[in-house]
Amino acid sequence: MIKVLLNKDKFKYDIHSLVKAFYPKEDVSVLTYDEDKCREAIEDNIVFMIDISLMEEEGYISMKIIHNDNSETFARTQCAENDLESSASTNGSTASLSTPKNALKQMMYRELSKEIGHDLPWGSLTGIRPTRIPMQMLDAGKEEAEIKSYMKDTFFVSDEKTELAYNIALREKKILDDINYKNGYSIYLGIPFCPTTCLYCSFTSFPIVTWKKKVNEYIACLEKEIDYVADAFKGKTVNSVYIGGGTPTTLEPDQMTRLITYLREKIDLSECREFTVESGRPDSITREKLSAMKKCGVDRISVNPQTMSDETLKRIGRQHTVAQFVDAYNMAREEGFDNINMDIILGLPGETEEDVEHTMREIEKLGPDDLTVHSLSVKRGSRLAEHIRNNGFFVAGDTGKMMEIAKRSAEGMGLSPYYLYRQKNISGNLENTGYAREGKAGIYNILMMEEVQSIVALGAGTVTKRVYGDGRIERCDNVKDVTLYMNSIDEMIGRKKRLFD
Numbered sequence: 001m002i003k004v005l006l007n008k009d010k011f012k013y014d015i016h017s018l019v020k021a022f023y024p025k026e027d028v029s030v031l032t033y034d035e036d037k038c039r040e041a042i043e044d045n046i047v048f049m050i051d052i053s054l055m056e057e058e059g060y061i062s063m064k065i066i067h068n069d070n071s072e073t074f075a076r077t078q079c080a081e082n083d084l085e086s087s088a089s090t091n092g093s094t095a096s097l098s099t100p101k102n103a104l105k106q107m108m109y110r111e112l113s114k115e116i117g118h119d120l121p122w123g124s125l126t127g128i129r130p131t132r133i134p135m136q137m138l139d140a141g142k143e144e145a146e147i148k149s150y151m152k153d154t155f156f157v158s159d160e161k162t163e164l165a166y167n168i169a170l171r172e173k174k175i176l177d178d179i180n181y182k183n184g185y186s187i188y189l190g191i192p193f194c195p196t197t198c199l200y201c202s203f204t205s206f207p208i209v210t211w212k213k214k215v216n217e218y219i220a221c222l223e224k225e226i227d228y229v230a231d232a233f234k235g236k237t238v239n240s241v242y243i244g245g246g247t248p249t250t251l252e253p254d255q256m257t258r259l260i261t262y263l264r265e266k267i268d269l270s271e272c273r274e275f276t277v278e279s280g281r282p283d284s285i286t287r288e289k290l291s292a293m294k295k296c297g298v299d300r301i302s303v304n305p306q307t308m309s310d311e312t313l314k315r316i317g318r319q320h321t322v323a324q325f326v327d328a329y330n331m332a333r334e335e336g337f338d339n340i341n342m343d344i345i346l347g348l349p350g351e352t353e354e355d356v357e358h359t360m361r362e363i364e365k366l367g368p369d370d371l372t373v374h375s376l377s378v379k380r381g382s383r384l385a386e387h388i389r390n391n392g393f394f395v396a397g398d399t400g401k402m403m404e405i406a407k408r409s410a411e412g413m414g415l416s417p418y419y420l421y422r423q424k425n426i427s428g429n430l431e432n433t434g435y436a437r438e439g440k441a442g443i444y445n446i447l448m449m450e451e452v453q454s455i456v457a458l459g460a461g462t463v464t465k466r467v468y469g470d471g472r473i474e475r476c477d478n479v480k481d482v483t484l485y486m487n488s489i490d491e492m493i494g495r496k497k498r499l500f501d
């Protein structure tokens with residue numbers, strides 16, 4: 001465990017995320033002096049302790065790293081309360097800083113990278129949307145050189161990730177400039193059922209076998225939510241629709257048709273640029289379902305292998321084979337889908353770089369239009385975290401090298417990166433990147449990730465986001481429990497009414 005002590009109850013979340021980025025396998029505990037009962041001694045289970053003093057009024061922040069053998073390192077930096085540039089000195093080096101938070105993170109980054117002996121690809125950035133920085137700067141009319149140096153000098157982002165974030169921001173901006181998103185909104189419908197639960201799952205997901213008899217009742221609740229949206233958003237343009245989950249293709253063809261037909265009857269989708277249905281699990285896909293979706297105007301689907309190794313698929317509880325995935329993908333092509341996304345995950349338990357090479361070779365034979373490359377994220381308390389604890393193995397290879405292999409292969413297939421996000425506890429402290437062919441980029445993904453418009457989310461466990469004109473964001477959620485969601489559907493709608501009134 002790494003213990004961080006603070007003199008003020010401030011920046012706890014940022015400090016936790018940054019220390020965790022350096023030490024992903026360690027438990028990190030951030031406490032204020034008041035909360036800590038034993039700050040005098042380092043307990044046996046503590047790797048080291050960091051003592052941080054935020055002295056903003058006096059214009060400085062200091063930190064002391066106290067190792068287990070009682071050796072100490074000390075650093076101090078100046079900070080400014082406002083956005084005025086000032087100079088900070090940390091162990092002899094200087095850097096420009098603006099706010100106490102930036103000054104603190106810069107100092108911590110320098111000291112912790114010395115402790116572990118290397119830098120992090122995303123530097124001190126710990127948020128999930130690093131592309132928002134170049135996006136906002138592009139919107140403010142900043143030039144390429146200024147944007148790139150800001151990312152490198154302020155957040156210590158590597159050259160490679162700076163380039164990636166900048167290029168993605170450029171591409172996103174080009175796509176968004178072509179959509180009248182400021183006056184529009186998008187709709188998300190959540191189907192929280194899956195054939196089985198994957199080992200690494202962090203989504204709202206319940207086994208379809210248990211819920212089969214309740215699915216029609218669930219759809220009726222979605223229809224009630226659709227009625228609300230039709231009324232509340234009358235006259236507004238829908239830019240994209242995304243049916244996700246869970247696994248939406250656990251719905252039978254008639255249920256899928258009923259849901260989409262109802263949506264189309266109630267809400268004008270004539271301006272809708274993209275209608276996606278996640279058909280992630282190949283073991284849930286049939287020709288009848290694909291045909292039903294096609295007839296209903298679905299124009300983008302996602303069929304996800306995650307890996308092309310049967311052994312890994314079994315290990316992660318997917319309960320489908322590589323052959324089943326290939327059949328489902330080919331069937332989707334035969335049914336006329338010309339925008340198919342695939343998801344893969346790097347850093348799956350036991351996988352090596354060779355496994356990723358193999359996965360990419362197999363994917364190249366199929367030629368998806370869109371490929372999302374995820375780095376595995378291990379949620380605390382998840383089945384995967386428990387599995388790792390019990391089985392003692394995690395990533396058998398280097399996730400950074402795996403990412404390189406996937407990137408090379410994606411680019412070789414003519415796909416370019418167009419959106420990017422990071423997650424907590426992400427393998428190798430890397431990112432998830434969406435690659436797509438020209439004209440096939442997932443519009444919903446960009447709108448959602450850049451938080452540039454409201455997304456109305458229907459279904460159990462979904463989160464609705466209202467984006468105001470000044471960029472402010474407010475959210476409301478629907479409960480995760482399916483029974484509770486159905487029993488309290490009026491309250492779920494009430495929450496949206498209060499958010500949008």
Ligand code: SF4
Pocket residue numbers: 193194195196197198200201202203204205245246247280281
């Ligand atoms: S398919 Fe997706 S939502 Fe369903 S269990 Fe697997 S990870 Fe979770």
